[in-house]
Amino acid sequence: MKVINTELSDCYIIEPKVFGDSRGFFFESFQLERFKKSGIDFDFVQDNRSRSSKGVIRGLHFQKNKPQGKLVSVTRGEVLDVAVDLRENSPTFGKSLAVILNDVNNRQLWIPPGFAHGFSVLSEFADFHYKCTEYYDPQDEGGIIWNDEHLNIDWKVDSPLISDKDKLLPSFKEIFDNI
Numbered sequence: 165m166k167v168i169n170t171e172l173s174d175c176y177i178i179e180p181k182v183f184g185d186s187r188g189f190f191f192e193s194f195q196l197e198r199f200k201k202s203g204i205d206f207d208f209v210q211d212n213r214s215r216s217s218k219g220v221i222r223g224l225h226f227q228k229n230k231p232q233g234k235l236v237s238v239t240r241g242e243v244l245d246v247a248v249d250l251r252e253n254s255p256t257f258g259k260s261l262a263v264i265l266n267d268v269n270n271r272q273l274w275i276p277p278g279f280a281h282g283f284s285v286l287s288e289f290a291d292f293h294y295k296c297t298e299y300y301d302p303q304d305e306g307g308i309i310w311n312d313e314h315l316n317i318d319w320k321v322d323s324p325l326i327s328d329k330d331k332l333l334p335s336f337k338e339i340f341d342n343i
């Protein structure tokens with residue numbers, strides 16, 4: 165497995181070792197010792213799966229007091245995956261990263277606790293899988309509006325499909341100017 169640094173501190177792209185043959189392919193999508201040795205030394209307590217159609221944007225979400233680290237990947241289709249560093253003491257605070265994840269490159273993205281996360285769907289549909297380091301707590305949910313001016317993310321989709329809940333999310337400045 166190859167671990168690639170990104171422009172966001174502690175956020176890594178992971179390229180698993182893929183074994184291809186005439187039947188298809190095989191790769192280990194998670195192996196605790198190998199991840200620990202790569203510096204991703206967390207206990208994962210919850211796996212999530214979602215399916216989204218083309219043009220959907222899910223996010224940007226985070227948990228406020230019980231932040232989740234996420235190891236994200238796409239098992240079918242293609243997404244633009246976005247992470248935003250919300251750690252105020254980080255050298256990359258307020259910076260965002262966008263990475264193409266799909267079922268051809270089999271890339272994973274490690275997003276540490278303290279980041280907001282979201283993705284847009286570029287293929288007809290996308291099956292999304294991620295491991296989390298903290299349990300989901302609906303009372304602890306936070307988020308940033310997808311078209312936030314400060315972050316200015318290019319989601320690469322026209323007329324995105326956003327949940328009613330996500331349409332009401334605050335801006336980056338509403339969150340951090342109040343702190």
Ligand SMILES: Cc1cn([C@H]2C[C@H](O)[C@@H](COP(=O)(O)OP(=O)(O)O[C@H]3O[C@H](C)C(=O)[C@H](O)[C@H]3O)O2)c(=O)[nH]c1=O
Pocket residue numbers: 212214222223225226234281282283300327
């Ligand atoms: C996240 C989550 C949701 N749910 C239930 C709550 C709702 O009834 C339903 C859909 O939830 P939501 O609309 O929040 O799902 P997403 O918009 O995909 O949320 C996720 O979107 C971005 C991409 C993330 O990184 C987060 O993991 C997560 O916030 O699943 C659960 O039961 N457990 C969970 O862990």
